[in-house]
Amino acid sequence: MEKEHPENLTDYTFLYNTAPCGILTFEINGPINQANQTLLNWLGISKEEILDKKFTHLLDKAGVMYYELFVQPILKMHQEAKEINLNIQTSQGVFSCLFNGVVVNKKEGGGEIINAIIFKVEDRKKYxxxxxxxxxxxxxxxxxxxxxxxxxxxxxxxxxxxxxxxxxxxxxxxxxxxxxxxxxxxxxxxxxxxxxxxxxxxxxxxxxxxxxx
CATH class of the missing domain: 1.10.287 (Helix Hairpins)
Incomplete structure (x- = not known):
């Protein structure tokens, strides 16, 4: 199905949802708050379904352990993590990705959230x-x-x-x-x-x- 192209090229919602990478926001120790359509398509789930999950719920078992033992401490200590290799679990199987995340403060209500980008690396792995x-x-x-x-x-x-x-x-x-x-x-x-x-x-x-x- 062809994607619609809005006349206004600065439609950031459109850019957010059609970006060639997965984008999501989640509480540092809590649930996912936002996810773009690209990531939802990769996962094969709806926006409502992903909002009930933590980021670790998207990972395979080895990825959960690696994230909790290494990635999360890096995020808390350095406020960012770059090019972390993780495996995302979906109903169709597992795909490899590079995780990039940065810790930011909420505009309202305080607390910290993580803005993250997921890059699929299936072709790279295949190569x-x-x-x-x-x-x-x-x-x-x-x-x-x-x-x-x-x-x-x-x-x-x-x-x-x-x-x-x-x-x-x-x-x-x-x-x-x-x-x-x-x-x-x-x-x-x-x-x-x-x-x-x-x-x-x-x-x-x-x-x-x-x-x-």
């Missing part, structure tokens, strides 16, 4: 949850890639070390032969250096794969 899921998925993919890298490294290392062991055994055999000429000794020495370097490289690859897990 945060989607972002968390993407981060979790990215981390899982990273772990999977690291695991595959490790398995491949171990497999390749095994394939290399098998012939490497044969080369080392051959070097040991050649070293035990008596009366080697100078050329043979040089070949054996080169084989030793090459085998040692190859073994070093294989170990480095395996160690790097371990660090990525």
């Amino acid at each position: 945060e949850n989607e972002l968390l899921l993407k981060r979790t998925k990215a981390e899982e993919e990273k772990q999977l890639k690291a695991k595959v890298l490790q398995e491949v490294s171990f497999s390749q290392a095994h394939l290399v070390r098998a012939p490497l062991a044969n080369i080392l055994a051959l070097i040991t055999f050649l070293e035990q032969i008596d009366h080697q000429d100078e050329e043979t000794k040089q070949i054996v020495g080169m084989l030793q250096v090459s085998a040692a370097e190859l073994d070093k490289q294989v170990r480095a690859i395996v160690d790097k794969a371990d660090l990525n897990i």
Whole structure:
């Protein structure tokens, strides 16, 4: 249903009731005195119904405890509270909101009341949850890639070390032969250096794969 647009743009009652946020006034230790139509629509109740409630009646169980233990003392001590994350309970379920409140003195009769604004943060919560899921998925993919890298490294290392062991055994055999000429000794020495370097490289690859897990 389309909202009516009054000719007088300074119709504050209209602005109050059609604001894109919930607005309410309530006694610091008592019932709700005023609530705009936006909040009533979110809650799915009438103005008469909300005037019988305290602000804590709108919250879920965890929110009631948090409000009474932390938010209310902040309001009494500092006369205001900003961007408090609370959950509002409705007949259709629960929605998250940011609560901003300021303590003011009544114009008549004395006493203090709280003027508060409620901002729905459903889209923000949805975005945060989607972002968390993407981060979790990215981390899982990273772990999977690291695991595959490790398995491949171990497999390749095994394939290399098998012939490497044969080369080392051959070097040991050649070293035990008596009366080697100078050329043979040089070949054996080169084989030793090459085998040692190859073994070093294989170990480095395996160690790097371990660090990525």
